[in-house]
Amino acid sequence: MNVAGDGVATSSTKQARIKDLASIEGIRDNQLVGYGIVVGLQGTGDSQQTTFPIQTLVATLLRLGVSVPAASIRVQNLAAVFVSATLPPFARPGTKLDIIVSSAGDARSLEGGLLLMTALYGADGKIYAQAQGPLVVGGYSVNVNGNVKQLNHPNTARVPSGALVERGVPLELAGKQQFSLLLDQADFKTAETMALAINDELGRQAAHVVDSRRVDLDVARGEDVPELLAKVEAIEVKVFPRAKVIVNERTGTVAIGGTVVLQPVSILHGGLSVTVVSHFEVVQPSPLSSGTTQVVQQTRVDAQDKPANRIELRQGATVDDLVRSLQTIGATARDVISILQAMKSAGALEAEIEVL
Known part of the structure; x- marks a missing residue:
């Protein structure tokens, strides 16, 4: 915690x-998005079961004057991707933008790939930029004989200055x-x-x-x-910021701001622990009897009432006093959340509790 x-x-x-x-x-940013293909992968692209990358490749070749039936294409060095970028205010034609490229299919890695020219659209459906360039992947994925070694997320990459603005937002x-x-x-x-x-x-x-x-x-x-x-x-x-207590239950992090006001309060925090243990025993019949060997389940129930931990905050207590008291009793993240909510209900915590 x-x-x-x-x-x-x-x-x-x-x-x-x-x-x-x-x-x-x-005066604000605008989000751009586009769909394209990445080529030049070393067999880590989309599989044949993913059909839309092949369709995209066929359409791209057709625009370049090459007509190839989709059924005859068998490649694994390309991947269908979505491209996103942020168009800053006052951007003019020729302004360079950083872009994020993410796999849309079942490609294992985009390492070593090249993004082909991709149009980036705004919310109004108009083209505002064109993206193209080699990908920079912050990880890798290696698969040999079923053994996989992976670092970070190789299905997402960046292209620094990979897009050129074609149309600015008039302002x-x-x-x-x-x-x-x-x-x-x-x-x-x-x-x-x-x-x-x-x-x-x-x-x-x-x-x-x-x-x-x-x-x-x-x-x-x-x-x-x-x-x-x-x-x-x-x-x-x-x-004049709001008094807030931020609780992240997943990571066990609790952030308490200096504007939080504490009132005098006494807290008893404890719990009842109940443990049920089951095991099986083999029971043999008595000699010369007609009984048979049986497996019998034996159950033991243990109950332990833990002593309550006591916290007392007097008039003038600070955030530091609360933190030290929680650490002294060994409170977990879930304990802290329960304690803070109880203090809020009792009127001893003058702050807004936000759980992430």
Whole structure:
């Protein structure tokens, strides 16, 4: 079990730049996806039972002027793949993008493969980039006489700068009279503080709060928009984060923030252990009797009531006190989750519990 905390109760405010707290509406990434084939594999491609790679190869050869019946193709050095990329804002034709290539069939490895030209589509169905290039695989898979040696995931690869943007998403800043700043975490106090800081920095009433997540920013007549946005994003403001306890039951990790407030509480934590053990014994009949040898099941039930572990947190207890107390009683990840939920129900834990 890993328990993380800051150890000291701190103030509920901190300083952060606006660019780390919010994004500008409309200035965003866009997801791209495409389907293609990887060639040049050393017999680790899709098997003959996977038909769509052969169909893709036939269509590719036909576009290149080569007509080959699909039934006559027997290759295992190609694999059907999906290609994904992220189109950043203000990308122009010719901008290079990194791409991720993932096997869509039953290929064992994409090591040594070459991605043929693949069109990347946006959510609107239009082509925004073309991808092609040699794959970089962060692992391998070797299969000899049924013995398999594998490192990481060889069915997924990257192609650095493997895509070229053919069409950008139109976004013109010139002439815009207003922008909206969208907070990553909705909070009225942070939004109000952000608007006040922007107005103080610009010397005019340029920002006003719309709701707990949105702050509108007005552009003055003739003002340079990129310069304005750069100045606004660099402003540092006070933020008021929510008090949270993050619990990951799979890894046994518990993260407790410094804004968590603890109230006096006493906790008894224990359990009843019941063990049922069954074994079989061979029973022989008495001499000169007409009985037969039998196998009889013998069952033993052991019950052990474990002593309760006691935790006491007094007035002024910190996160460090809670962490040390949990470690002292040897609490497991499941124990910690139960204890924290019990403290939340009892009103002794003033924080939101988020289980991953």
